[in-house]
Amino acid sequence: xxxxxxxxxxxxxxxxxxxxxxxxxxxxxxxxxxxxxxxxxxxxxxxxxxxxxxxxxxxxxxxxxxxxxxxxxxxxxxxxxxxxxxxxxxxxxxxxxxxxxxxxxxxxxxxxxxxxxxxxxxxxxxxxxxxxxxxxxxxxxxxx
Amino acid sequence: xxxxxxxxxxxxxxxxxxxxxxxxxxxxxxxxxxxxxxxxxxxxxxxxxxxxxxxxxxxxxxxxxxxxxxxxxxxxxxxxxxxxxxxxxxxxxxxxxxxxxxxxxxxxxxxxxxxxxxxxxxxxxxxxxxxxxxxxxxxxxxxxxxxxxxxxxxxxxxxxxxxxxxxxxxxxxxxxxxxxxxxxxxxxxxxxxxxxxxxxxxxxxxxxxxxxxxxxxxxxxxxxxxxxxxxxxxxxxxxxxxxxxxxxxxxxxxxxxxxxxxxxxxxxxxxxxxxxxxxxxxxxxxxxxxxxxxxxxxxxxxxxxxxxxxxxxxx
Numbered sequence: 001x002x003x004x005x006x007x008x009x010x011x012x013x014x015x016x017x018x019x020x021x022x023x024x025x026x027x028x029x030x031x032x033x034x035x036x037x038x039x040x041x042x043x044x045x046x047x048x049x050x051x052x053x054x055x056x057x058x059x060x061x062x063x064x065x066x067x068x069x070x071x072x073x074x075x076x077x078x079x080x081x082x083x084x085x086x087x088x089x090x091x092x093x094x095x096x097x098x099x100x101x102x103x104x105x106x107x108x109x110x111x112x113x114x115x116x117x118x119x120x121x122x123x124x125x126x127x128x129x130x131x132x133x134x135x136x137x138x139x140x141x142x143x144x
Numbered sequence: 145x146x147x148x149x150x151x152x153x154x155x156x157x158x159x160x161x162x163x164x165x166x167x168x169x170x171x172x173x174x175x176x177x178x179x180x181x182x183x184x185x186x187x188x189x190x191x192x193x194x195x196x197x198x199x200x201x202x203x204x205x206x207x208x209x210x211x212x213x214x215x216x217x218x219x220x221x222x223x224x225x226x227x228x229x230x231x232x233x234x235x236x237x238x239x240x241x242x243x244x245x246x247x248x249x250x251x252x253x254x255x256x257x258x259x260x261x262x263x264x265x266x267x268x269x270x271x272x273x274x275x276x277x278x279x280x281x282x283x284x285x286x287x288x289x290x291x292x293x294x295x296x297x298x299x300x301x302x303x304x305x306x307x308x309x310x311x312x313x314x315x316x317x318x319x320x321x322x323x324x325x326x327x328x329x330x331x332x333x334x335x336x337x338x339x340x341x342x343x344x345x346x347x348x349x350x351x352x353x354x355x356x357x358x359x360x361x362x363x364x365x366x367x368x369x370x371x372x373x374x375x376x377x378x379x380x381x382x383x384x385x386x387x388x389x390x391x392x393x394x395x396x397x398x399x400x401x402x403x404x405x406x407x408x409x410x411x412x413x414x415x416x417x418x419x420x421x422x423x424x425x426x427x428x429x430x431x432x433x434x435x436x437x438x439x440x441x442x443x444x445x446x447x448x449x450x451x452x453x454x455x456x457x458x459x
Contacts (some may be wrong), residue, residue, distance in 0.1 A: 031252070031399070034276065037274070041294065044282040
């Protein structure tokens with residue numbers, strides 16, 4: 001199917017002023033665009049469930065080692081609202097930790113880490129003030 | 145992977161439509177699961193590849209192109225907008241049919257490449273908004289009503305994207321190459337003294353082994369750092385040429401076939417006539433950095449910028 005199409009379309013895309021990726025373009029590059037980019041609107045055939053399947057496939061193909069990327073500090077997608085909102089279903093299928101973190105989760109994690117840090121500081125007798133950055137301190141440390 | 149399984153399901157649907165209606169999870173499938181024979185050529189749905197302004201050269205170009213399942217393309221127009229559409233068999237593009245196709249990598253690759261080839265051919269003709277894979281309507285009337293409902297958004301996007309192309313920039317780190325390049329790092333201290341006798345390489349001292357491992361780790365770290373620096377320099381070099389920037393995930397799965405490990409994967413929206421300048425701006429970026437590669441892909445139709453501007457506009 002794609003072969004005959006490529007044959008028919010090869011010449012035309014070659015003439016294109018936009019140049020030719022043609023059928024020679026890297027499959028990973030094509031998949032990440034056609035599966036995850038482009039105009040996303042609901043058609044009549046509900047693809048909401050299908051959506052999850054697409055993401056499953058995509059995850060398997062493209063982002064098999066999300067945790068490795070995180071290890072290297074590449075985690076911008078967690079801050080990208082368009083990616084993180086759509087990343088929600090991934091959590092179900094991914095072994096990788098938390099590619100689904102939206103800003104809520106980040107905030108939550110942030111405050112949890114702050115709390116832990118305060119706790120540790122308290123344990124080693126450091127003043128809490130050294131943590132201050134204008135954010136109110138978590139209160140649960142007071143009693144310790 | 146489970147195509148056979150789905151064939152079985154379709155047969156079941158045809159044999160017992162009522163039951164199918166009960167198990168189908170959505171209205172679309174219920175309407176599509178007619179008690180016809182599955183091969184009924186009349187049962188088709190409208191698959192949308194891309195949107196454009198109405199009345200462009202795409203109207204005459206479309207019938208010369210072939211889409212999925214070898215269906216001829218046509219434009220479906222409503223007001224100032226057109227959709228590039230082909231008819232596809234309803235059973236193959238029901239939710240179940242699509243799922244079966246897309247879970248099989250070779251099927252998925254074929255569908256994705258065809259979808260992409262249609263968009264590319266259309267984009268050679270006029271500015272288009274690429275639709276995501278598998279955007280399917282019951283008929284052309286439904287496509288028209290979608291165009292009508294969203295005409296303001298789509299019109300705005302088309303104006304924004306007019307005359308622009310998408311260029312991809314990927315940066316790769318390849319520690320092994322970095323290690324092989326002489327000036328990259330002092331080569332690891334040679335094995336002290338080749339062990340007497342036959343086995344020279346395998347029987348190294350534990351200490352030499354550890355040194356080697358350490359050097360290897362250092363090279364890895366250095367290559368990733370260098371690649372990170374190169375990736376960080378890309379936006380600075382091209383920001384004046386690009387209208388917007390979008391970050392994709394690095395490709396790190398089975399299909400990531402680049403030189404080394406992909407550490408950054410971005411897309412830029414660039415005026416078509418500045419494509420050459422864009423390439424020039426990145427020329428030589430990683431030439432003197434061993435183990436780091438920069439790959440520019442495209443021009444692409446503006447896939448990464450076809451969502452409302454707020455989502456993708458970075459620059």
